[in-house]
Amino acid sequence: DSGVTQTPKHLITATGQRVTLRCSPRSGDLSVYWYQQSLDQGLQFLIQYYNGEERAKGNILERFSAQQFPDLHSELNLSSLELGDSALYFCASSARDGKTLNTGELFFGEGSRLTVL
Amino acid sequence: GENVEQHPSTLSVQEGDSAVIKCTYSDSASNYFPWYKQELGKRPQLIIDIRSNVGEKKDQRIAVTLNKTAKHFSLHITETQPEDSAVYFCAASSESGGYNKLIFGAGTRLAVHP
16 A cells, blocks of 8 residues: 555546546655556656646646645546546645756556546 | 666676666756655665765665766676566755756666575
């Protein structure tokens, strides 16, 4: 158990819909990262938050948004869903702030598997 | 933009043999290079990492080497065992606005046959 909790574990929805994925980081971790893993694909970096503020951004679609709340949990919102958005979405947390020269181990949650029909 | 290429995409070895996975990165400012192992249906977990001021690091049967000049790094697993079967991901840090994001390779599916 990594200490990172993601809900829901599985989600099935239709094209055009909107979903919210939730992540609770390990106790004390201020950094949260979101990654997308499509079938047999690598881990695509979406976005990073540190202590409530966005710090780094990857190839995140405009239809996707995220935020980190004062209690440090994070949510990833996916809207106008398309078939290609079907994937496993991982949240990871880190004890480090992620600044240059201060990057360390990421602890991944079990992932939220999204299926868009 | 930043990119990490990983080879091979699949690797099949006999138990007891060695396995080598290679990665190249594009961002010359990258300074942190972790390797993650993802077993089937599970989350990725860190197995070893190396920073740019070090050329090699070992931890029991696994080792990582880094060549900053050539911008490539490799994972070596010796005396492979069936439980080493998994997907392995390399990653390289990429600085963005003072913060590092980790860019992952596409993964290598390693199968160790008894």
